[in-house]
Amino acid sequence: MSDVQTETKKATGIKQDAIAALRTKLRGDLILPGDPQYEMARKVYNAMVDKRPAMIIRPVDVADVSSAVVFGAEQKLEVAVRGGAHNGPGFGTVEGGLVIDLSRIRGVRVDPEGKTVRVGGGAVWGDVDHATYPFHLAVPTGFVSTTGVGGLTLGGGTGYLARKYGLTIDNLLSVDMVLADGCFITADAKHNEDLFWAVRGGGGNFGIVTSFLFRGNEVNSVYGGPMFWPIDDAMDIIPYWQDFVLKAPEDLNGWFGFVTVPPAAPFPEEYQLKKMCVIVWCYTGPEEQGQEILKPIRDFRKPAMDLAGPIPLPSLQSMFDALFPAGWQWYWRSQFVKHYDDHAVELLVKHGKLLPTTWSTMHIYPINGAASRVRKQDTPWNFRDANFAQTIVAVDPDPANNEHMIQWAKDYANDLQPYSMGGGYLNMIMDEGEQGVKANYRENYTRLQQIKAKYDTNNFFHVNQNILPKP
Numbered sequence: 484m485s486d487v488q489t490e491t492k493k494a495t496g497i498k499q500d501a502i503a504a505l506r507t508k509l510r511g512d513l514i515l516p517g518d519p520q521y522e523m524a525r526k527v528y529n530a531m532v533d534k535r536p537a538m539i540i541r542p543v544d545v546a547d548v549s550s551a552v553v554f555g556a557e558q559k560l561e562v563a564v565r566g567g568a569h570n571g572p573g574f575g576t577v578e579g580g581l582v583i584d585l586s587r588i589r590g591v592r593v594d595p596e597g598k599t600v601r602v603g604g605g606a607v608w609g610d611v612d613h614a615t616y617p618f619h620l621a622v623p624t625g626f627v628s629t630t631g632v633g634g635l636t637l638g639g640g641t642g643y644l645a646r647k648y649g650l651t652i653d654n655l656l657s658v659d660m661v662l663a664d665g666c667f668i669t670a671d672a673k674h675n676e677d678l679f680w681a682v683r684g685g686g687g688n689f690g691i692v693t694s695f696l697f698r699g700n701e702v703n704s705v706y707g708g709p710m711f712w713p714i715d716d717a718m719d720i721i722p723y724w725q726d727f728v729l730k731a732p733e734d735l736n737g738w739f740g741f742v743t744v745p746p747a748a749p750f751p752e753e754y755q756l757k758k759m760c761v762i763v764w765c766y767t768g769p770e771e772q773g774q775e776i777l778k779p780i781r782d783f784r785k786p787a788m789d790l791a792g793p794i795p796l797p798s799l800q801s802m803f804d805a806l807f808p809a810g811w812q813w814y815w816r817s818q819f820v821k822h823y824d825d826h827a828v829e830l831l832v833k834h835g836k837l838l839p840t841t842w843s844t845m846h847i848y849p850i851n852g853a854a855s856r857v858r859k860q861d862t863p864w865n866f867r868d869a870n871f872a873q874t875i876v877a878v879d880p881d882p883a884n885n886e887h888m889i890q891w892a893k894d895y896a897n898d899l900q901p902y903s904m905g906g907g908y909l910n911m912i913m914d915e916g917e918q919g920v921k922a923n924y925r926e927n928y929t930r931l932q933q934i935k936a937k938y939d940t941n942n943f944f945h946v947n948q949n950i951l952p953k954p
């Protein structure tokens with residue numbers, strides 16, 4: 484027996500003939516501990532999560548996904564499903580179990596006439612933007628292009644187009660899935676409607692999505708990018724921005740943040756490594772109006788650095804990729820907020836001035852407009868009445884800073900808790916257990932439990948923000 488075989492057997496007790504039989508069924512990769520790719524393949528984005536699965540399967544098609552699921556069930560393995568691997572608590576991996584890594588299923592097909600976009604279950608958003616941009620179409624996505632379509636969509640999806648076109652789930656038309664018994668199913672508004680409702684916010688609880696079909700929205704030109712001000716100006720900028728962005732035409736979005744200016748071009752040396760406040764704009768209205776729409780904020784307080792201007796949407800959506808590479812320490816908290824009063828602004832600024840590392844940050848994303856016109860019961864994503872999703876992110880390459888930066892994030896969130904509407908965006912929290920999950924879905928939780936019981940009775944898919952099945 485080879486070293487690889489011995490190690491696998493020790494870790495899982497999986498019989499070699501079972502592995503050999505599985506190999507004959509797969510066209511994708513089967514990676515075991517000891518294989519040359521294993522150390523890279525086991526890693527997820529957040530380096531705080533360091534797990535050693537017994538087996539990693541990288542399917543290339545639905546048949547592979549189905550074989551992987553059936554194998555996991557037969558062998559009684561704990562199964563983690565991985566899209567883009569960006570999940571904070573690291574639900575894309577599992578200690579001693581089976582990882583089904585969808586990263587080889589990432590094709591994107593645009594139908595320019597029907598204005599739809601078909602996306603493989605393991606694609607990342609950069610794949611989608613790249614494919615849709617030439618057709619002047621876009622799917623609402625997140626702010627970093629390396630994030631997975633799978634996890635972001637199934638958890639909701641907030642981004643630059645949320646005010647104009649809603650959350651990512653509000654643009655989802657259909658999903659192809661493999662369920663816990665290995666069977667294939669399509670869910671949309673006319674077929675398996677309960678399942679289609681559940682996947683629009685219910686996470687990876689119901690099965691593996693092998694293909695998403697999205698509406699493609701027309702986006703012809705974008706005027707956007709960041710404006711920076713000295714951090715002391717935040718006391719004035721936040722109230723102004725809050726009022727401005729909530730009343731602005733829905734073509735405009737702009738999230739507020741506290742950041743440390745990166746120590747590199749294009750930032751002037753005088754600002755490098757300075758803590759500042761920032762608004763990152765995205766205006767998708769008529770090109771000639773971009774300058775005009777942002778004139779009031781420029782008049783209100785001239786930015787210290789003004790990098791907003793005409794920009795291709797894929798460039799805006801990948802602008803921060805390099806600042807957040809895979810393999811760093813990552814901890815986050817999230818809250819939904821209706822309104823920041825003067826005291827809330829003081830608290831935001833107080834903790835913003837204490838950013839514990841160069842890469843830690845606090846962002847507030849507007850989610851009013853189209854996202855708030857969807858009724859609470861129409862998808863599991865319940866906080867349709869919130870105006871903002873606030874996220875506090877502690878990030879650093881060095882694990883030695885973990886304790887300090889995690890404490891900062893907790894203190895920040897705890898102080899702002901009186902302004903929280905309850906819950907926190909599930910895609911931007913760590914593992915807060917069943918309470919965290921329930922607090923997010925509120926009155927939609929019971930229906931989710933029932934649908935979970937129907938499609939995944941034994942909670943096979945439980946390495947996620949888990950919904951407990953209850954008929």
Ligand SMILES: Cc1cc2nc3c(=O)[nH]c(=O)nc-3n(C[C@H](O)[C@H](O)[C@H](O)COP(=O)(O)OP(=O)(O)OC[C@H]3O[C@@H](n4cnc5c(N)ncnc54)[C@H](O)[C@@H]3O)c2cc1C
Nearest residue numbers: 566567568569570575604625626631633634635641687692
């Ligand atoms: C740098 C960064 C920026 C981000 N920016 C945004 C943002 O702008 N807006 C936003 O809304 N969120 C954002 N997020 C949060 C992001 O939505 C979540 O981290 C999400 O879980 C990532 O999805 P993933 O597929 O990359 O992760 P993974 O870790 O691969 O998966 C996350 C969860 O989804 C499940 N899953 C993934 N794919 C599938 C599938 N095809 N079928 C079934 N289950 C699946 C997994 O099992 C797991 O439970 C960001 C995250 C990071 C790290």
